[in-house]
Amino acid sequence: MKNKTIKKSSLGARASRRISNTIIYIILTVITLVWLFPFFGIVMESFKVNVTGMDGELFPGQWGFGNYTRLFNETDFLKWFLNTALMGVATAFFQTLFVLSMSYALSRLRFKARKPLMNLMLILGMFPGFLTMILIYKVFSEAGLTMQMAPVGLVIVYCASSGMGYYISKGFFDTIPKTLDEAARVDGATRMQVFYKIIMPLSGSIIIYTILMGFMAPWGDFMLASYIIHENSQGMSVAVGMYEWLSKTMVNSNYTMFCAAGVVVAIPVTAVFLGLQKYYVEGVTGGAVKG
């Protein structure tokens, strides 16, 4: 009798879990479709060959790579693309360096200004970045870091305050047991060696996250970039360059090419993520200390 009731209630639990799972998956599927639809639309647009503007159709009447060949043969897109890619690589490198050093210091070192510094950065982070745009432009134009040299200037901007984005990696470093640092220091390591021999190998996922964030920044930045770059095709990033195709006079002849460029821009970011994904291992700290 008792057995029966237990069985019954567990069956009930299983059934209700199945129902709630089904509901959750339905919601998630709908959200995913809504989310993916624009991307799908862009890919479809990029393969249209007989139209160049918006024709209101989802699928191409005629398929082809015309937009892509035009993109590389008739525009400066390749130049912009390389500019942005270089900026991405440089930003990823320096930003990762700054963010990780900052996070490690705040996670491991105890100094008087630590708390005030963290609070200050939190407050500073609440101001929108574009508040400083005019000033940055002024300084950069004096220093010759606009137009042709804009990519260099932009990398400096992207990296300059990047240390303030320490929260996530500091949070991660905080979960690596401090005894590991201590053991390494007793074993003869300097703070620097502790960082790159112990902490870095254990922080794969967070390092990749930081690299990706840095690499992606220049691809998506339009506002600041458009101010710094202005009017010089040689120094343009993809976002600024492509924007011109959408102006009232050009949108009808360039819209499908714009979509093709959008697809091309998605490639490096996706490639970098896929390439780094294998280092994205979870649970790498297992067995370090008694849990």
Place this chain on the structure above:
Amino acid sequence: MANVKLTNVKKIYGKDTVAVQDFNLEIADKEFVVFVGPSGCGKSTTLRMIAGLEEISEGTVEIDGVVVNDLQPRDRNIAMVFQNYALYPHLTVFENMAFPLRLQKVPQKVVYERVTEAAEILGITDYLTRKPRALSGGQRQRVAIGRAMVRDSKVFLMDEPLSNLDAKLRNQMRAEIILLRQKIDTTFVYVTHDQTEAMTLGDRIVIMKDGFIQQVGTPTEVFDMPTNLFVAEFIGAPKMNIVSTQLVREGDKYFVTPYGAKIEVTGKKAQMLKDQGVDSREILLGIRPEHMTMASAGDPAAIPCKIRVNEMMGSELHLHVEEDNGDRLIVRIPTVALEDEQRSNMVSGTTIHVTFEGKVMHFFDPETHANLLA
């Protein structure tokens, strides 16, 4: 191999949280010293100050005659084993053990020799290619010890290395540490909260409480002549029975009168009382559970009491008995000393008579808790 000297060492956290007070100790070359005490007594903090992982607020720490206060841990030439192993999870067992050597840029051949030799001593040769997460607790601790062994460090520090192991493994590892110590003859400083470890491992034991050293001595010294009530109760398991009673002097003879019984002080303790001219007075009397014996009812030295709990430990019984006025005592009786019939009678509620010999007593001042004879 080196001596370690701590002079007036003090550790203050923040503004006024004192963790270690006026710590003075000289650890001889190749000596095995154990810091023992309850949690929060400052033993680990002291060890970490020797290691360089905690700043020293006041006083000096010398290793081999050199003041190391301002030296980084890596410049102190020490090896340390941590309670939670602290193995590098991304490295294999071999690389974990080789880590300190790699930092010293020791040639590959020497690294290989030293690591394999240490692995052999510790019996972990088969696991050298594994990662720490694929090891059991005992194996991990061996790796941690191995990592400390491969270096020619001056001092070997161990911070509760066995606390995370289960009881059986702990006993086994304890014996192995004794063997290890014979193999790598160096200066050891060992921290534990377990008095058994302290007694079995240490050449000398430093007993600490609330940041103060209570007593420094060999295991025999601290067991036979604890300087105060704290040490007396801390060392020995089960802990010492403490009875508030009278010390009575009758001419040249001394008696104690716990619970109406009258027991003469004999042996060395009686001589010491006489030499120091101690008069009749209130005392706290300490008797270790293993020094208590069964007595017959008519004996003037017998204390009648009721059994509350009978713990059968196998080779001995731990009887928790209650005297008429509610005082609890623990009596440890070897099972071989009891007839089968007696043993089966030892149930809760039974009245038994216990006593103890005159030469095994400890006398403490009820006010200061200091040992009257130490």
